[in-house]
Amino acid sequence: MTMPSASESISPVEAVRHFNRFYTHQIGVLHEGILKSSFSLTEARVMFELSTRQDSTATELANTLSLDMGYLSRILRNLQKRGLIDKQPSATDGRQSILTLTEQGHSAFATLNACSRNEIEAMLHPLAPTEQTRLVKAMQTIEGLLGSPAKPEVPYILRSHQPGDMGWVIHRHGVLYAEEYGWDETFEALVANIAAQFIQDYDPKRERCWIAERDGEVVGSVFLVKQSDDVAKLRLLIVDPKARGLGIGKRLVAECIRFARQVGYSKITLWTNSTLLAARHIYENAGFRLVHEEEQHSFGSDWVAETWDLEL
Structure with missing residues (x-):
């Protein structure tokens, strides 16, 4: 998959779509299981969010990830059935449940997190340090232009x-x-x-x-x-x-x-x-x-x- 040359006419929309196809292929998003695991990309993102929060509700997760509530509910039921998340009634709102990763969930996420690091390190390994710096700066530029400045970065x-x-x-x-x-x-x-x-x-x-x-x-x-x-x-x-x-x-x-x-x-x-x-x-x-x-x-x-x- 090659990008059209500068002499070829391409609209910004087509350029972005081309990059999307390239990068989703590069990181394996289209595979049935992310990082060669049994988890979908959305399931992995839900587990990541729960690993970074002390308490979270389904409503908060849906808002953070911009997910349909019905779709998220099916994902949460599946993760709970697999023993990866725990639901407890909220002490302040009887309509909500507090979601946390179980011990098995923490262990599964730790494995996913390690696999993600290893995969990115393998992707970066062929690049010289100066090329890695250029790549990171380009990604930061994309994130800065398209991201919402009001949304805080997850600190840890x-x-x-x-x-x-x-x-x-x-x-x-x-x-x-x-x-x-x-x-x-x-x-x-x-x-x-x-x-x-x-x-x-x-x-x-x-x-x-x-x-x-x-x-x-x-x-x-x-x-x-x-x-x-x-x-x-x-x-x-x-x-x-x-x-x-x-x-x-x-x-x-x-x-x-x-x-x-x-x-x-x-x-x-x-x-x-x-x-x-x-x-x-x-x-x-x-x-x-x-x-x-x-x-x-x-x-x-x-x-x-x-x-x-x-x-x-």
Whole structure:
């Protein structure tokens, strides 16, 4: 498929239609399953939107994706039947249901997201860096001219953990706590032990790790692990400085609370320290209450350890 030469007469309408045919073929939109999966393009877009939102209704999804409500309802029923989404009555509007991805849904979306990255990387690989820059700028020009300036860009997505994520968690904790609080490498060793234990003893029915990703780069994480049959423990909440201010920390904690309630825990507990003011603010706003304080000397510093609990 070749574009007519400059000497040939072609209208703007035909030029756009030609480009549409080229690009839909390039990215495989016409295939029955997007990214060689069992999902249609629309199903994948619905799962993407749910992965980026704390709470969403069918009406909000229909408006965001410009979908007919009847068509969207059929898609949602199919995804629910496959165990990928969960519907709960809205606490503020009895006519609406809150839609969220289930654990299986998060896992399926993480696979789709990874496949999408791999496919785009393969498409870009033959191009030299300067050609990649030209391509991205051309795409940004198209998006800027045709897109609605009033519609905000989705700032990040949440997904389940994948191979390699634990290395990021350990590294960023070690670097950031050294830079911001002066903690030594013994704290990084503690984080490494926690991450290793999570992988070795992982119970997917009652435990979860959420990874925040922005523009293909990991920028945050949190863990919810089983402490007892009734109590879950929130661990290793971190947001990279470059992504702070986007509400990622608040969203990660909210996902922990939602999941803990969903699987039947009666309480979430967490351990933090008095100098982590932003995290303490998130915990307090989410309903956690400070239940214990103790002075500590560890990780090369003096600080006050705190235990916070949330009754579910």
